[in-house]
Amino acid sequence: MQNEIDRDLYDILGVGQGASAGEIKSAYRSRAHECHPDVAHHDPDGEHKFKELSFAYEILSDPEKRRTYDNFGLDGLKRGAGIDFNGFGSISDLFDVFFGEGFSSGFGSPGRRRPQRSGRQSGRDMEMVVVVTLADVLDGAEKEVDLTRMATCSDCDGSGMKTGSQMSRCSSCQGTGEVRRTQRNLFGTFIRAQVCANCMGAGEVITDPCSGCGGAGRRSLTEKLQVSVPPGVERGDRLRVREKGEGGVRGGASGDLYVVIDVAGDPRFQRDGTRLYRRATVEMVDAALGAEIEVGSIDGEFSLKIPAGTQHGDVLKARGKGLPPRYGGKRGDMSVVVDVKVPRKLTAEQKKLLESYRQAGKERARK
Numbered sequence: 426m427q428n429e430i431d432r433d434l435y436d437i438l439g440v441g442q443g444a445s446a447g448e449i450k451s452a453y454r455s456r457a458h459e460c461h462p463d464v465a466h467h468d469p470d471g472e473h474k475f476k477e478l479s480f481a482y483e484i485l486s487d488p489e490k491r492r493t494y495d496n497f498g499l500d501g502l503k504r505g506a507g508i509d510f511n512g513f514g515s516i517s518d519l520f521d522v523f524f525g526e527g528f529s530s531g532f533g534s535p536g537r538r539r540p541q542r543s544g545r546q547s548g549r550d551m552e553m554v555v556v557v558t559l560a561d562v563l564d565g566a567e568k569e570v571d572l573t574r575m576a577t578c579s580d581c582d583g584s585g586m587k588t589g590s591q592m593s594r595c596s597s598c599q600g601t602g603e604v605r606r607t608q609r610n611l612f613g614t615f616i617r618a619q620v621c622a623n624c625m626g627a628g629e630v631i632t633d634p635c636s637g638c639g640g641a642g643r644r645s646l647t648e649k650l651q652v653s654v655p656p657g658v659e660r661g662d663r664l665r666v667r668e669k670g671e672g673g674v675r676g677g678a679s680g681d682l683y684v685v686i687d688v689a690g691d692p693r694f695q696r697d698g699t700r701l702y703r704r705a706t707v708e709m710v711d712a713a714l715g716a717e718i719e720v721g722s723i724d725g726e727f728s729l730k731i732p733a734g735t736q737h738g739d740v741l742k743a744r745g746k747g748l749p750p751r752y753g754g755k756r757g758d759m760s761v762v763v764d765v766k767v768p769r770k771l772t773a774e775q776k777k778l779l780e781s782y783r784q785a786g787k788e789r790a791r792k
């Protein structure tokens with residue numbers, strides 16, 4: 426069996442490059458069902474296919490990893506940290522992650538997590554994109570965003586119950602939190618324990634639900650959120666805002682919000698980390714004789730010395746006119762690429778002066 430992944434990850438999932446997160450997820454689910462070992466036990470490559478599929482999903486479902494893959498391919502991922510090409514966990518772990526507890530009981534994985542009897546559920550992490558300007562990158566910024574999320578219900582504090590009411594035993598599972606199902610295939614009969622759908626494995630159900638959230642323990646909440654963007658951020662940086670992800674229920678912790686930074690382009694500048702690049706026009710005579718010119722930076726104009734004899738395309742360095750490193754510090758430099766400008770029109774006086782300049786040059790060459 427081969428271990429390396431060598432196919433296009435989008436091909437593996439059978440989706441286009443522009444597929445949304447939802448399309449990727451549903452493509453993964455339907456294909457994973459096809460290569461489930463119970464269905465595809467006749468296929469000797471089944472396990473590899475499943476690993477390949479899981480790997481493709483792991484990368485494409487993570488916006489940061491997906492961006493790395495889009496920009497740099499598999500090599501980029503290998504260079505990046507934290508992605509393991511060969512060390513997949515056991516198949517049953519993967520099934521647990523994607524199909525829920527109980528699905529892979531037949532494989533017997535000893536370390537399986539059970540849902541807590543209390544029904545405690547942590548909230549998932551969330552992600553949102555915030556666009557900043559280069560001026561924000563220079564000084565850092567406070568950005569106000571509208572955040573809509575399923576937050577822990579404030580009426581019942583996530584319990585889902587009306588204040589003072591009690592839980593009662595789930596009638597579907599008789600309080601065990603599990604239902605057992607018998608399944609037959611070519612190899613025999615299997616008994617599978619599945620999480621009770623009625624009580625979500627808690628063994629108890631709410632009899633008198635909270636009117637604020639209908640018993641879910643969470644409800645949609647939109648709020649203004651201040652996000653502190655530190656100086657020096659780059660596109661793709663992720664800032665964590667604690668406990669502003671999906672709310673937890675029945676005592677579970679809330680997820681975190683990850684603010685993904687996008688830096689808006691500025692037509693004047695190119696950026697490479699802390700260094701900025703820009704072009705500046707220099708008059709032919711200034712380039713020849715030397716001069717001081719005004720050059721625009723992010724925080725206003727500064728004076729740049731043009732040495733005598735500067736050539737078109739020369740790169741002059743302006744110290745400290747670039748951007749600070751991540752989380753602040755000394756600013757980087759700006760590289761100014763010189764565009765020497767030759768005048769299109771000359772006055773009679775200028776023409777005369779340039780003619781005598783030409784003559785002087787010829788005489789000097791004769792000597």
Ligand SMILES: [Zn+2]
Binds near residue numbers: 597600622623624629
């Ligand atoms: Zn139940």
Ligand SMILES: [Zn+2]
Binds near residue numbers: 638640
């Ligand atoms: Zn509630």
